[in-house]
Amino acid sequence: SALFVLYAMSPSSHSAALSGHGNGSCNPSVLHAEDPTCSVKDVRNATDFSFVLICAFLIFFMKGGFVMLEYGACNLGPIGRRLLLRMKVIDTVLGALTFWLVGYSIAFTPDDFEFNHLQFADLETGEDHLHGAKSTELWEFHFAFAANAATVVTGAVVGRVQLIGYVFGTIAITGFVHPFAARWVWNPDGWLTSVKLDEQHPGIWGTNGFIDFAGAVVIHMLGAVAALVCVVFAGRSKRPPEKSDEYVATLGVLILWFSWYGFCCGTADGMSKFRYIVVAHVALAVTLSIGNTLVMLMN
Numbered sequence: 001s002a003l004f005v006l007y008a009m010s011p012s013s014h015s016a017a018l019s020g021h022g023n024g025s026c027n028p029s030v031l032h033a034e035d036p037t038c039s040v041k042d043v044r045n046a047t048d049f050s051f052v053l054i055c056a057f058l059i060f061f062m063k064g065g066f067v068m069l070e071y072g073a074c075n076l077g078p079i080g081r082r083l084l085l086r087m088k089v090i091d092t093v094l095g096a097l098t099f100w101l102v103g104y105s106i107a108f109t110p111d112d113f114e115f116n117h118l119q120f121a122d123l124e125t126g127e128d129h130l131h132g133a134k135s136t137e138l139w140e141f142h143f144a145f146a147a148n149a150a151t152v153v154t155g156a157v158v159g160r161v162q163l164i165g166y167v168f169g170t171i172a173i174t175g176f177v178h179p180f181a182a183r184w185v186w187n188p189d190g191w192l193t194s195v196k197l198d199e200q201h202p203g204i205w206g207t208n209g210f211i212d213f214a215g216a217v218v219i220h221m222l223g224a225v226a227a228l229v230c231v232v233f234a235g236r237s238k239r240p241p242e243k244s245d246e247y248v249a250t251l252g253v254l255i256l257w258f259s260w261y262g263f264c265c266g267t268a269d270g271m272s273k274f275r276y277i278v279v280a281h282v283a284l285a286v287t288l289s290i291g292n293t294l295v296m297l298m299n
Contacts, residue, residue: 048270058262059144065255070155072249080159091170095147098175106179149178152223160234214264
């Protein structure tokens with residue numbers, strides 16, 4: 001914690017963000033209507049950044065929904081429930097550290113990445129403070145993705161595996177498994193990607209690459225397959241049936257539903273340039289799809 005606080009307080013991390021550098025950009029320390037250096041682009045960037053960060057916080061809030069759903073629905077005794085709570089805290093802390101140390105670099109460094117050049121998250125904060133803020137925003141958003149890819153496994157393995165085994169599994173998923181999948185699909189240099197940097201760098205497949213808008217494969221299918229593999233190797237749970245807590249589980253479902261808006265809408269990467277239209281349609285799709293699924297389950 002002290003290292004992260006020192007990083008956040010270091011002059012290099014915020015001096016660029018508190019000065020315009022004489023390049024005509026908006027100075028955040030003097031934001032007001034009379035500031036002649038503030039432009040429409042600055043306001044647009046601030047809106048997009050705020051939107052994506054709020055969505056990232058909503059995605060992180062899914063942790064609470066998973067805890068309550070699994071606490072209320074899984075076949076756990078008092079000891080198993082305490083273990084579940086510990087697992088959720090551990091995969092969050094270790095996931096943040098692992099993704100910052102290696103995961104982000106694997107997922108989003110250019111094509112010249114080499115294993116012997118593993119580096120800390122490249123959160124640039126030099127003269128180009130806009131690029132530095134974008135890198136930090138991207139890290140926060142994708143950390144929430146990686147953490148959820150790991151936490152999907154918890155409900156399947158709690159009570160079946162030892163805590164130390166889950167710790168190693170969390171490190172593997174957030175530091176290597178999910179980052180490589182994200183690199184293949186979301187990095188412009190990935191071999192499956194449909195993302196392109198510009199017209200001169202259209203990617204390997206051009207516009208015919210693999211499209212994963214909100215992590216359907218890179219996060220959800222990856223986490224589900226990892227959970228299935230763990231269950232196959234761990235075997236059946238030997239615990240006697242326990243009475244579920246429907247109240248806690250229901251509240252967990254509603255929290256997950258609420259967080260899904262951030263999960264799916266945040267993938268639009270902002271609200272400017274008519275992306276608010278995409279966000280509106282995505283929000284509608286989330287509402288109808290989750291609502292229909294719950295109705296079918298209740299029937």
